[in-house]
Amino acid sequence: MAVGEVMRMEIPSGGDMSVTSPELHVLAVDDSIVDRKVIERLLRISACKVTTVESGARALQYLGLDGDKGASGLKDLKVNLIVTDYSMPGLTGYDLLKKIKESSVFREIPVVIMSSENILPRIEQCLREGAEDFLLKPVKLADVKRIKELIMRNEAEDCKTLSHSNKRKLAEYIDDASSPSPSPSPSPSSSTHDDSSAKDFPSSKQMKSADEKFSSLL
Amino acid sequence: MDALVAQLQMQYRNYTVSLYQQGFLDDQFTELKKLQDDASPDFVAEVLSLFFEDCVKLIGNMARALDQTGTVDFSQVGASVHQLKGSSSSVGAKRVKGLCVTFKEYCEANNYEGCVRCLQQVDIEYKALQTKLQDMFNLEKQIIQAGGKVPQVDIN
Numbered sequence: 197m198a199v200g201e202v203m204r205m206e207i208p209s210g211g212d213m214s215v216t217s218p219e220l221h222v223l224a225v226d227d228s229i230v231d232r233k234v235i236e237r238l239l240r241i242s243a244c245k246v247t248t249v250e251s252g253a254r255a256l257q258y259l260g261l262d263g264d265k266g267a268s269g270l271k272d273l274k275v276n277l278i279v280t281d282y283s284m285p286g287l288t289g290y291d292l293l294k295k296i297k298e299s300s301v302f303r304e305i306p307v308v309i310m311s312s313e314n315i316l317p318r319i320e321q322c323l324r325e326g327a328e329d330f331l332l333k334p335v336k337l338a339d340v341k342r343i344k345e346l347i348m349r350n351e352a353e354d355c356k357t358l359s360h361s362n363k364r365k366l367a368e369y370i371d372d373a374s375s376p377s378p379s380p381s382p383s384p385s386s387s388t389h390d391d392s393s394a395k396d397f398p399s400s401k402q403m404k405s406a407d408e409k410f411s412s413l414l
Numbered sequence: 415m416d417a418l419v420a421q422l423q424m425q426y427r428n429y430t431v432s433l434y435q436q437g438f439l440d441d442q443f444t445e446l447k448k449l450q451d452d453a454s455p456d457f458v459a460e461v462l463s464l465f466f467e468d469c470v471k472l473i474g475n476m477a478r479a480l481d482q483t484g485t486v487d488f489s490q491v492g493a494s495v496h497q498l499k500g501s502s503s504s505v506g507a508k509r510v511k512g513l514c515v516t517f518k519e520y521c522e523a524n525n526y527e528g529c530v531r532c533l534q535q536v537d538i539e540y541k542a543l544q545t546k547l548q549d550m551f552n553l554e555k556q557i558i559q560a561g562g563k564v565p566q567v568d569i570n
Contacts, residue, residue, distance in 0.1 A: 230465050230501040237449045237457060283496070312500050334442045334504045337449065 220347060221245040221273065225255045225280035225292065226310070231333070235279065235310075238340040247273070252287025252295075255280065261299055275305055277347050279331075282311035282318065290322060297326045306347055310335060419562030426553040430567040433550065438543055443506025444569060459551055465505045469540040472498045476533050480526070491529060492521035498536070509539050 222244045224235045232248045239246045249255050256262040259275065278296065282289040289309050297303045306328035311318065319330045329346065331339050433439045443458075450457040475494040480486055499514035513536045520528030554564045 228468075228497065228501050228504070230461060230468055231504050233461050233464055234446070234449075234504050237454070237461075241449055241451075312503060333500065334445070334506075336442075336445050 219243060219245050220276040220344065221247070222277045222279060223255060223258065223275045224248045225250075225252060225278065225284070225289070227251060227281065227284045231281065231310075231335075235335060235340075238335060238337060239279075241337070242340050242344050244277075244344065247275075252280070252284060252289070252292035255292055256287075256295060259296075259299075259302055261295060261302065275302075276351075277328075277343070278305055278307045279343075280307065280309060281333075282309050282322070283313075290318075290325065293322060293325050293327055306350070308343055419557060419560045422553060422557045422560055423562060423565050426550070426557060427565060427567050429550055429553060431569065433546055434569050437508050437512075438546055440506045440508040440511075441569070442504065446506060447566075461505055462547055465501055465507065466540065466544050468501050469498065469510075469536075473533065473537055473540075476529075480529055480533060486524075486526060486529075488521045488524045488529070492518060495521055495532075507540070507543055510536060510543065513539055 220243075222239050224232065224239065224246060226232045226235060226248070227250055229250075232250065236246050236248050247258065249258055253262070255278070278292075280289040280292055287295075289311075293307050293309065296305060296307055303326075307326070308329045308331060309319075309322045309327050310331045310333055312333040314332055322330055329343060331343070434443075446458050446461060472494045476491050479490040479494070495514050495517045499511055499518065502508075502510040502514060513532060517529065517532035517536060520532055557564050
């Protein structure tokens with residue numbers, strides 16, 4: 197990220213870049229029509245935008261990860277969380293999790309696995325592969341509320357961290373501007389953070405890497 | 415008018431409680447009711463409707479898989495039982511779910527007679543639940559038509 201871009205970051209004078217209740221967009225994957233209806237309602241009632249799909253393959257298609265160039269337009273519908281059933285015909289929830297974590301674009305999206313079976317090795321396997329959490333079916337409102345809070349908390353913490361470090365480093369940059377400093381040559385940022393929109397919801401890990409880029413300016 | 419509403423509400427309460435006491439419904443059904451509001455007043459009925467359609471489809475699959483002259487593919491039967499177990503669990507259909515647990519065990523044991531018995535029972539059971547819930551939804555309609563509100567029923 198070029199030095200000039202630091203100046204363009206929105207740093208409100210009042211406080212941190214806290215975003216008040218942006219809507220999470222959740223992609224819910226389940227082969228059961230009954231479970232899709234229930235999870236959709238659970239998420240909607242928890243103030244989330246929801247897209248439901250019936251299979252791992254459809255989920256990959258929606259995300260544009262299936263190699264079909266025609267689906268790339270859908271990537272504009274940013275997904276903040278993926279909730280998927282474990283046991284599905286074809287691609288299991290675990291297979292889907294792996295594919296998402298292998299993707300450089302989507303690996304930062306939190307993935308939650310749901311299963312009707314409380315099989316410890318299965319749960320461990322999913323958590324090891326990077327799943328954010330594991331929900332035992334039947335899913336209840338309290339489960340969804342908990343997951344949402346977890347995701348929102350992660351996002352808010354990373355926004356705050358970035359905001360504080362922005363202000364600090366910006367102040368230091370201004371101090372340094374008068375004295376000669378080595379010209380930084382940072383690599384281009386891969387962050388998709390849109391700094392003009394308070395509503396956009398950068399994923400936690402992407403924010404962290406942007407933070408690292410700022411520290412190269414010291 | 416109020417006396418009628420009160421009477422219907424009491425009928426509704428008693429009927430609902432009996433469904434839980436007789437094991438037709440469990441607390442997942444209560445969870446579904448929490449998701450119903452003025453914006454989505456028919457949510458529970460809609461989900462249950464999807465569930466009953468699922469029952470027809472899956473029981474059909476099981477029957478076809480068991481009706482093979484020759485070797486029965488018990489894993490195929492088991493796959494449909496697993497799905498039915500899942501959806502019955504998600505809607506709080508306690509008796510259907512319980513039957514699916516037994517049914518699954520018979521599939522895993524390749525027990526043909528056991529499977530056929532379970533198939534018959536599961537068919538009877540989902541239809542019984544369907545009738546009971548229809549009566550419950552009818553009571554709700556009557557309360558509303560009489561100008562009352564459907565009461566929240568506390569199971570515990």
